Amino acid sequence: MHKPDVRFGPAGIPIQCDATTTIQGIECCAKLGLRAMEMEFVRGVRMKEEQAKEAKTTAERLDILLSSHAPYFVNFCSLEEEKINGSKRNLVQAAQATFWAGGRITVFHPGYYQGLSKEDAYKIAKKHLQEVHEKIESEGIRIVLGAETVGKKSQFGGFEEVVKLSEELEFVQPVLDFSHIHARRDFEIKGEEQYRQIFTVLEQRLGDYVNHFHSHFSEINYSEKGERNHLPLGSNNEPPFKPLMKVLAENGYSGTIICETPKIDADAIILQKEYEKVKKCL
Numbered sequence: 294m295h296k297p298d299v300r301f302g303p304a305g306i307p308i309q310c311d312a313t314t315t316i317q318g319i320e321c322c323a324k325l326g327l328r329a330m331e332m333e334f335v336r337g338v339r340m341k342e343e344q345a346k347e348a349k350t351t352a353e354r355l356d357i358l359l360s361s362h363a364p365y366f367v368n369f370c371s372l373e374e375e376k377i378n379g380s381k382r383n384l385v386q387a388a389q390a391t392f393w394a395g396g397r398i399t400v401f402h403p404g405y406y407q408g409l410s411k412e413d414a415y416k417i418a419k420k421h422l423q424e425v426h427e428k429i430e431s432e433g434i435r436i437v438l439g440a441e442t443v444g445k446k447s448q449f450g451g452f453e454e455v456v457k458l459s460e461e462l463e464f465v466q467p468v469l470d471f472s473h474i475h476a477r478r479d480f481e482i483k484g485e486e487q488y489r490q491i492f493t494v495l496e497q498r499l500g501d502y503v504n505h506f507h508s509h510f511s512e513i514n515y516s517e518k519g520e521r522n523h524l525p526l527g528s529n530n531e532p533p534f535k536p537l538m539k540v541l542a543e544n545g546y547s548g549t550i551i552c553e554t555p556k557i558d559a560d561a562i563i564l565q566k567e568y569e570k571v572k573k574c575l
Contacts, residue, residue: 334361415454512530526564
């Protein structure tokens with residue numbers, strides 16, 4: 294029987310510990326009482342196999358669930374062969390390191406429209422992702438590719454696009470960045486109602502995904518064009534975090550929430566405490 298469980302952790306090595314390596318970051322998360330950590334490969338993948346396998350051993354011993362974020366230099370909608378090849382290489386390298394480290398999912402930003410219609414952007418991105426998966430499979434890498442919901446209207450990867458990719462490609466799952474969903478206005482998240490709408494769509498279209506969802510949370514500064522920058526919890530309550538914790542606890546959803554505020558670990562602890570408080574009241 295499914296036992297509801299939501300894990301919380303930082304996007305990268307926690308700030309409040311004197312840690313500089315992934316392994317030290319994992320140990321720090323355990324000391325802080327957090328149960329997840331996203332390895333940030335955003336400037337490039339430099340983790341070697343030996344380091345990754347040591348991280349896996351440490352994470353398994355301390356019960357820390359690892360994931361990763363692939364380099365920012367990814368655009369699967371590009372028409373330039375060099376950029377596509379670089380995007381594929383970056384995602385494959387991130388997936389390989391994550392698999393060595395025992396992680397389940399590698400997050401990536403799908404791309405930019407760059408003058409393409411939404412339909413053409415979707416077709417191009419889907420084709421290139423299938424090619425990436427073939428490469429990953431051929432190398433024995435077993436990993437989920439996490440298409441993140443993006444925050445700017447110029448980017449490919451809105452909520453509907455990411456869900457559709459996940460419906461059509463079994464190796465892709467959505468990564469719900471709630472601040473991006475709000476900033477882009479895929480949903481204007483004011484409270485419980487919008488969170489319920491989001492998870493209802495996911496449950497109807499992706500079934501069991503709500504029992505192992507992967508997500509990012511932050512408050513956000515945005516404009517008509519979408520995301521500007523992430524903000525600490527308590528800055529503007531956009532989107533609000535307390536209603537999300539209530540919806541997750543009441544519906545028994547399970548998954549991971551990675552905190553992407555400037556206070557990645559302190560705010561992850563706030564999110565976790567709120568979730569635990571709501572669960573106790575049920």
